[in-house]
Structure formats: structure tokens, C-alpha cells
Amino acid sequence: MGEPNLSNGVLMMILKRLLALTLAIGSLAFLPAVSWAGFKDYCITFTAPNPYLQVGRLFFIPPKGACIPWIGFTPQNELNSPSTGVGCTSSDDSQLTITMTTLEGGIYIFDSVTVALPGSNGVQTGTATEIQPDYNMGNSFTVDVSASKCSGETIPPGVTGTFTGVEALISSGIMGVGAAPTP
Numbered sequence: 001m002g003e004p005n006l007s008n009g010v011l012m013m014i015l016k017r018l019l020a021l022t023l024a025i026g027s028l029a030f031l032p033a034v035s036w037a038g039f040k041d042y043c044i045t046f047t048a049p050n051p052y053l054q055v056g057r058l059f060f061i062p063p064k065g066a067c068i069p070w071i072g073f074t075p076q077n078e079l080n081s082p083s084t085g086v087g088c089t090s091s092d093d094s095q096l097t098i099t100m101t102t103l104e105g106g107i108y109i110f111d112s113v114t115v116a117l118p119g120s121n122g123v124q125t126g127t128a129t130e131i132q133p134d135y136n137m138g139n140s141f142t143v144d145v146s147a148s149k150c151s152g153e154t155i156p157p158g159v160t161g162t163f164t165g166v167e168a169l170i171s172s173g174i175m176g177v178g179a180a181p182t183p
């Protein structure tokens with residue numbers, strides 16, 4: 001078996017790519033450290049009949065046509081009630097839609113929030129469609145919302161030992177659609 005025959009052109013191309021990769025990696029050392037101090041939370045205030053606040057930790061409005069995860073909580077009833085979901089900006093940059101699920105005191109709450117962009121004075125307004133199995137006989141209802149950057153919202157301590165995961169599913173009404181086995 002003979003030695004590989006690399007032409008000077010191929011060898012030069014490989015060397016140029018290795019040099020470019022080395023310079024790219026090396027230049028990362030000169031970038032400033034990422035600071036989380038400039039990031040804010042994103043707060044959505046829901047109006048009556050059950051006014052409450054949803055806080056998206058370090059959430060920002062994504063660029064047009066893009067989606068990012070929603071990870072947050074609601075301090076409603078001073079419970080540690082985490083929420084998760086996704087927020088997407090429309091391709092024409094006219095609206096933001098966030099769909100999230102929250103577990104509050106053993107009850108699952110489903111929200112789909114749509115606000116107009118860019119908003120006025122940093123505040124976006126719109127509507128939310130919500131489903132709470134323990135409210136309105138589990139039927140969806142619509143409320144007005146306002147949303148903006150916020151900071152300083154604290155996560156309340158959790159209530160521990162009051163229900164199990166299966167009990168939470170049962171009380172949320174999910175058992176009725178067959179999402180979990182009957183205990």
C-alpha cells in the first residue's frame with residue numbers, strides 16, 4: 001500500500017481550514033464573559049375572573065419566526081407553582097404566542113397567551129385562553145392579559161407532602177382522558 005498522494009491544492013485547503021478553526025477557537029478567549037445581570041424576567045398578568053401573574057425566568061421575545069422555551073412559575077396562592085412551555089413570534093413579527101402548562105397546588109392549568117407586538121411603552125396586550133379543570137367545569141375561557149419585562153419576583157417555598165403525582169393527575173382531571181392509570 002502506497003502513501004496517500006495529496007496535491008498541493010488539497011494540502012493548502014486543509015491547512016487553511018485548520019488555521020481558520022484554530023483562530024476561531026482562540027478568539028473565543030477574548031470575548032467578554034456572559035453576564036446574566038442584563039436579562040430580565042417576562043411577566044404576564046391575567047385579569048379576572050381569576051387574576052394572577054405568570055413569570056418567565058430570563059424569557060425574552062424571540063426574533064420573528066422563532067420559538068424559545070418558557071420556563072417559569074406563578075406565585076399564585078404563595079405556592080411554588082412551576083410552569084413550562086414555548087413562546088413563538090409570528091413570521092411577520094406582529095404577535096407573540098406562549099403556550100404553557102402550570103401545576104398549581106395539584107391542579108394542572110393550561111394557558112395559550114397571544115399578545116400584539118411590539119406593544120406600547122414596553123407593554124404588550126392581548127388575550128389568553130385558559131383551561132382549569134377545577135374552574136368553569138373544565139371548559140376553556142378567555143381573559144385579557146398584559147405582558148412586559150419584570151424583575152424581583154420571588155419563587156415561594158413549595159408545599160411538600162400534600163399530594164403525590166398520581167393524586168395531582170386525578171385532581172387535575174387528566175385521569176378522565178386516560179393520560180394516567182387509575183390507582
